[in-house]
Amino acid sequence: MSKKIVIVYFSGYGHTKRMAESVAQGAGGQLLAVDGEGNLPEGGWEQLAAADAIIMGAPTYMGSVPWQFKKFIDASSKPWYSQAWKNKIAAGFTNSASMNGDKLSTLHYLFTLAMQHSMIWVGTGLMPSNSKAATRNDVNYVASFSGAMASTPSDASVDEMLPGDLETARLFGARVADVAAKFSA
Numbered sequence: 001m002s003k004k005i006v007i008v009y010f011s012g013y014g015h016t017k018r019m020a021e022s023v024a025q026g027a028g029g030q031l032l033a034v035d036g037e038g039n040l041p042e043g044g045w046e047q048l049a050a051a052d053a054i055i056m057g058a059p060t061y062m063g064s065v066p067w068q069f070k071k072f073i074d075a076s077s078k079p080w081y082s083q084a085w086k087n088k089i090a091a092g093f094t095n096s097a098s099m100n101g102d103k104l105s106t107l108h109y110l111f112t113l114a115m116q117h118s119m120i121w122v123g124t125g126l127m128p129s130n131s132k133a134a135t136r137n138d139v140n141y142v143a144s145f146s147g148a149m150a151s152t153p154s155d156a157s158v159d160e161m162l163p164g165d166l167e168t169a170r171l172f173g174a175r176v177a178d179v180a181a182k183f184s185a
Contacts, residue, residue, distance in 0.1 A: 002028065004030075005029030005051060008054060008057070009032070015152045019165070023055055024173060026172065039071070053177070055176055057094065060094045060103045085119055091122045092107050094106040097154035126171060135164075140168050149168075
């Protein structure tokens with residue numbers, strides 16, 4: 001049974017948008033962009049209210065989400081107050097220029113938000129590519145279990161994002177969709 005999945009994200013330079021597109025491809029979900037002023041488009045809050053699963057994505061800036069995504073998060077206090085997102089499936093993804101780049105801090109921030117909304121968090125379900133034979137283009141090379149991570153060098157264009165990171169995002173989206181399908185409305 002197909003569930004309605006919304007991928008809400010902010011992308012400063014386009015890399016997180018490309019990652020969101022891969023997540024959406026795997027999840028069969030709808031994209032919902034937070035704009036440069038931290039706002040959702042008209043009807044965005046209604047999309048989130050109708051979703052069975054919400055996948056959140058933001059680049060990692062200075063060890064956390066950028067202010068635009070934080071503004072969206074702070075505005076989510078209205079659905080929080082009524083527990084409107086309670087028992088919805090939640091997941092998160094992020095991208096930064098450095099291999100580590102404190103991406104886990106960003107995912108923990110999104111996880112904490114999901115817990116405050118009484119949501120059910122889904123991790124990647126992907127084993128890491130951590131053998132000597134592993135290459136940077138392998139699935140889950142960044143080795144995250146909490147949510148999808150990508151690492152894109154600061155001087156790399158959107159078109160230079162690694163296929164392994166994008167495939168990780170796609171498989172992550174598919175996992176969220178699979179878990180969401182197992183929950184009844």
